[in-house]
Amino acid sequence: MNEIPGDLKFKTSHEWVRVEQDGTVTVGISDHAQDLLGDIVFVELPDIGTQMNAEDEVAIVESVKAASDVYSPVSGEIIEVNELLLDNPETVNESPYSDGWFYKIQPDDLDEINELLSPEEYSEVCEE
Amino acid sequence: MNKTTLFEQHKNLGAKMVDFGGWSMPINYGSQINEHKVVRSDVGIFDVSHMSIFDLSGSEQEEFLKYLLPNDVNKIKNSGRALYSPLLNNDGGILDDLIVYNLGTHYRIISNCATRSQNHDWFLKQSKNYDVKIKLMSDLSIVAIQGPNSENILDKIGIYNLNTMSDFDVKIYNSSMIAKTGYTGEEGFEVVIDNSDVESFWMDLLEAGASPIGLGARDTLRLEAGLNLYGSDMDINNNPYESNLAWTIDLNDKNRDFIGKIALEDIKKDTYKELKGIILRDKGILRSHQLVEHKAGNGEILSGSYSPSFGFSIAFARLDKGHNGEGRVKIRNNEFKVEIVSPPFMKKGKMLI
Numbered sequence: 001m002n003e004i005p006g007d008l009k010f011k012t013s014h015e016w017v018r019v020e021q022d023g024t025v026t027v028g029i030s031d032h033a034q035d036l037l038g039d040i041v042f043v044e045l046p047d048i049g050t051q052m053n054a055e056d057e058v059a060i061v062e063s064v065k066a067a068s069d070v071y072s073p074v075s076g077e078i079i080e081v082n083e084l085l086l087d088n089p090e091t092v093n094e095s096p097y098s099d100g101w102f103y104k105i106q107p108d109d110l111d112e113i114n115e116l117l118s119p120e121e122y123s124e125v126c127e128e
Numbered sequence: 129m130n131k132t133t134l135f136e137q138h139k140n141l142g143a144k145m146v147d148f149g150g151w152s153m154p155i156n157y158g159s160q161i162n163e164h165k166v167v168r169s170d171v172g173i174f175d176v177s178h179m180s181i182f183d184l185s186g187s188e189q190e191e192f193l194k195y196l197l198p199n200d201v202n203k204i205k206n207s208g209r210a211l212y213s214p215l216l217n218n219d220g221g222i223l224d225d226l227i228v229y230n231l232g233t234h235y236r237i238i239s240n241c242a243t244r245s246q247n248h249d250w251f252l253k254q255s256k257n258y259d260v261k262i263k264l265m266s267d268l269s270i271v272a273i274q275g276p277n278s279e280n281i282l283d284k285i286g287i288y289n290l291n292t293m294s295d296f297d298v299k300i301y302n303s304s305m306i307a308k309t310g311y312t313g314e315e316g317f318e319v320v321i322d323n324s325d326v327e328s329f330w331m332d333l334l335e336a337g338a339s340p341i342g343l344g345a346r347d348t349l350r351l352e353a354g355l356n357l358y359g360s361d362m363d364i365n366n367n368p369y370e371s372n373l374a375w376t377i378d379l380n381d382k383n384r385d386f387i388g389k390i391a392l393e394d395i396k397k398d399t400y401k402e403l404k405g406i407i408l409r410d411k412g413i414l415r416s417h418q419l420v421e422h423k424a425g426n427g428e429i430l431s432g433s434y435s436p437s438f439g440f441s442i443a444f445a446r447l448d449k450g451h452n453g454e455g456r457v458k459i460r461n462n463e464f465k466v467e468i469v470s471p472p473f474m475k476k477g478k479m480l481i
Contacts, residue, residue: 038144038155038156038159038160038344039159039160039161041161041413041434042411042412042413042434044460060460062413062434064160064161064344064348064433064434064436065160065344066415067413067415086411
């Protein structure tokens with residue numbers, strides 16, 4: 001099990017966010033999510049420049065088993081995507097909180113992040 | 129939830145357990161992809177004890193099976209052989225698929241898990257006019273040993289001389305049944321063994337170096353091997369001709385009557401669909417229900433998955449006849465070119481595409 005880093009916030013649908021020092025936000029999926037999905041074989045990432053609203057379907061992650069939607073935890077503009085995942089989707093399994101990030105977003109409103117779950121709250125969701 | 133005798137073994141091996149037709153079964157023991165590759169390159173063992181075993185007794189077993197099944201058990205009238213057949217209703221719709229074994233002492237049927245009680249009822253109903261008894265066996269487990277080293281590993285634990293067995297041969301060894309069958313497209317065996325002996329058998333195989341394999345890998349292995357999954361690739365609304373099973377309809381014995389025979393004569397003329405293999409070499413994963421278009425019509429993806437052996441996606445689809453080997457599949461907002469081929473994609477370690 002990967003330890004949940006303390007600076008992350010979570011959506012109940014298993015996405016994590018991290019507010020970077022420059023005010024941008026990095027988004028990925030949780031260790032619990034990658035474990036549920038199993039071996040990840042394909043990731044479809046959004047186009048840079050796309051404007052997202054919180055709750056929008058922003059990416060697709062496919063394991064051997066099934067395809068799953070990834071929902072945007074915050075509103076804003078996509079400014080960078082993790083192209084490593086296009087050829088090495090298994091990175092999401094290996095390193096969900098670090099090398100396996102999905103995209104970076106310039107948030108419209110950082111207050112949206114306060115509504116997300118702390119690592120402790122998210123852990124409780126996972127145990128349900 | 130039903131549990132197999134090996135349930136605790138799976139838990140101890142760190143398996144992720146899922147509900148599989150009311151049975152708690154291992155989907156994987158860590159990585160489905162690694163498990164798949166182990167079976168292609170070495171040897172893996174599967175607990176498939178959730179499947180249904182029926183033992184027949186009585187003086188008219190052969191007559192009954194000739195009537196019950198479209199494939200002809202006359203092919204296995206000498207003991208020590210097994211035969212694959214679909215199970216049809218009177219309309220030629222597929223109720224299930226199964227393997228029937230001639231053990232010398234009696235015949236045995238192994239069929240799917242989800243159809244257990246339905247098949248049991250069907251067998252009882254159809255056997256009324258025959259001197260046959262059908263017993264659902266619950267004191268037996270099934271372990272599949274699959275992969276190029278399956279014979280070696282069984283040799284290591286003291287089960288010798290399996291090299292003389294051909295595909296679909298079956299024999300009794302210390303009261304267990306050993307069949308040269310499987311659901312992976314590799315060399316391999318399926319062993320039906322008493323519940324009281326299965327744990328030590330399983331542990332001996334692990335100790336000898338076999339890897340446990342979950343039902344997730346079993347699914348991608350059988351897809352590559354071109355083997356249908358009942359419920360995904362065919363069901364009661366499908367006939368054998370549109371399910372790549374024409375070869376199982378044995379009409380050689382003109383005097384033989386079997387369930388569905390009359391319906392099949394019309395169906396054969398009217399069938400305008402076929403089950404084909406689909407290959408997507410681009411980035412994207414074929415999944416059930418995606419639409420396939422080709423120059424002479426369209427169709428739908430049945431089983432579809434990432435293929436661990438090839439590194440791209442493969443699928444089955446039921447298509448209008450008349451394709452020219454090329455098609456298009458729409459996945460979300462993207463349209464992809466696909467190849468249309470005849471399954472299997474892989475057999476005995478050899479890539480066929």
